[in-house]
Amino acid sequence: MMGRLLVTGGAGxxxxxxxxxxxEAGWEVAALDNLSTGSRDNLPGDVPLYEVDLRHPEAVHAAVADFRPTVISHQAAQASVSVSVRQPVLDADINILGGLNLLMAAHHYGTERVIFASTGGAIYGEVDAGRADESAPVRPYSPYATSKLAFEYYLQTFYQQWGLEFTVLRYANVYGPRQNPHGEAGVVAIFTARLQAGLPLQINAREEPGDDGCVRDYVYVGDVARANLRAATGQIPRLMNVGTGAETTTRQLAQQLAATLGRPAELEFGPHRSGDLKRSVLDPGMSRAALGEPLDLTAGLQHLANWLEART
Known part of the structure; x- marks a missing residue:
């Protein structure tokens, strides 16, 4: 047995x-989730689920006290940039104050390490050229990115004050099976649902409507899961990007996804959305050294297509 792992947002x-x-690696596992976007159906039947909102400190403490995790993988979040722009107080309430409830419980009940799902896709701001590595300046452009960065600093403080170990994983744009097109950020999931429904795909402008859209680094969810498991045993640096380093425009993504799913892609074009970065690409050098070569977009979209076909 590797240890006891509590995953917040575990049903997501x-x-x-x-x-x-x-x-699969032999951990004893439980999930903590308020099911606002997650689903019990995403979990194996024997995995305990604490149906808890992070904003309720007594319930958070009760869950951590009951399971007594060795490690907490903190994935639960308000994950939408556009929601954070419209409702920055809500974003901070969940991502900062809710996270602090979790850290206080982890400290109180003897958790050894917290792994934090941060954002490489937003925290570095505009990556005008090249790739952002872990030493790049942080320039949060949205309330979502700001709340993630603030929590990274809280993790450092809890380590300095109380010795709570931590690992920060700055994700690129994660995609793959089970992504919810309605409740979580994720253009791949949104485009997939629209293609299946025979609806057009909207390319939000990078600068002017009709261009190829924003540039992103898309990382497969399996690589993100592997990074978390390696972090759980303290085998990776305290701060690490999780991405591929490959840049893809929204138009390229739409066309490649449509081709992989074997469905026609009707494209529509919208204006630039408030809070959206024009270009965000991560340097994967550190994660490549720790985890090996990441799955490329072609293979990842095929995995997604195979999963969708198996469900029909």
Whole structure:
């Protein structure tokens, strides 16, 4: 037995993949999730689920006291840039204050390490050229990115004050099976649902409507899960990007996804959205050294297509 791993947001997209990977590796696992976007169906039937909102400190403390995790993988979040722009107080309430409730419980009940799902896709701001590595300046452009950065500093403080170990994983744009097109950020999931429904895909402008859209680094959820498991045993640096380093425009993504799913892509074009970065690409050198070569977009989209076909 590796230890006891509590995954917040464990019934959601990324969290449920972490749970699957942890079970295969021999961890004892539980999920904490308020089910606002996650689903019990994403979890194996024997995995305990604490149906808890991080904003309720007594419930958070009760869950951590009951399970007594060795490690907490903190994936639960308000994950939408556009929601954070519209409702920055809500974003901070969940991502900062809710996270602090979790850290206080972890400290109180003897958790050894917290792994934090941060954002490489937003925290570095505009990556005008090249790739952002872990030493790049942080320039949060949205309330979402600001709340993630603030929590990174809280983790450092809890380590300095109380010795709570931590690992920060700055994700690129994560995609893959189980991603919710309605409740979580994720253009791949949104485009997939629209293609399946025979609806057009909207390319939000990078600068002017009709261009190829924003540039992103898309990382497969299986690689994110592997990074979390390696972090759980303290085998990676305290701060690490999790991405591929490959840049893809929104138009390229739409066309490649449509081709992989074998469905026609009707494209529509919208204006630039408030809070959206024009270009965000991560340097994967550190994660490549720790985890090996990441799955490329072609292979990842094919995995997604195979999963969708198996469900029909």
């Amino acid at each position: 997209f990324i969290g449920s993949h972490i749970i699957d990977t942890a079970l």
